[in-house]
Amino acid sequence: MTERLGMAGRRVVQAVLDRALATGVGVFAALGIGLIAIPLLRWGWVPPKLILWGPLITFIAVSYAGDIVIQIWVPVRRGGVTPGMLVMGLRVETLRGGQPNGRAYLIRWVLLTVDGLLLGLVAVVTIAATKRRQRLGDLVARTMVVRVDEDRR
Template sequence: MTGTRPGLGVVGRRLAQFMLDEMLVFVPMLLLAIAVVWLFHPHGVALLTFLEVVVYTMLALDFAGQWFVYAWWPYRHGGQTPAMRWLRLRVVTLDGTHPTLGAFVVRQLLMLVDGFAWGLAGIAVMLATPRRQRFGDVVARTVVVRVPGRRTGPGGSAHQAAFPGPDGDLGAVADAQLALGRADVGLDRGHRHHE
């Protein structure tokens, strides 16, 4: 075995997921702003003043859209944003359970830190942490895992999250303790195993 660090592929997959989710929020906001400027520009008001109102309104709507896509939607849909569902990713707590709404809100608020320097801060933290967590994940005690595809092997389910494997593969592992260690996340849930 090569250690317990997941491969770098998870970082690329998360970046693709982030860009897709951002487009889900940004494109409708941009189209709405263009439509508002085109259809409702009052002739008696300076264009610059009108555009300022439109920009501030779009920023408020963008904030609401970000909260909806990154906090409310995954809380209500099994830990997945729309792009996470497409790319078979899921947010879970360190013990493998579904995060609370508060955890999703913390993750979203800390995108301000992870997004510093055009997202390079978040990428650096993901590359430095053993579970490829960004700062928001570390604070919220969550991890992004891969949801196995339809072919999951014996005993697997396409709806179960799989922790990154010890060989760096993002596929399903036989037991979550292989990836994170029972002592790291308390997966034994009160059961004692003698080895």
């Protein structure tokens, strides 16, 4: 049981790191838009509402796009590893031990919404309760997350 909770803990830290990266990029993009909007507002080139809505919309869009890049594009290109997984020594594999395709990563990403319910408690319980330590997204996509140094074969 300790091993299952240890993997759940690793995956929680990995998820927090990946989310922080996407959010941080969104914050910097929003700050950039805000800095651009200030002189434009002073010169009267844009409406005053832009100072609020421009950075907010930019933050949401860039954070969302960053999450897609981190959860789908990066693992497809980098052997099943997100930046958070790289730090935590984890990798996504198919149940047969190969590298998942883009469709599997898309399914995992879409189901992050469900896994993230109750501050991620759904994912933690599912990881701790399943034999292969899978969250709901892994079960549907037929993938699992393994430690890089773990020899399953």
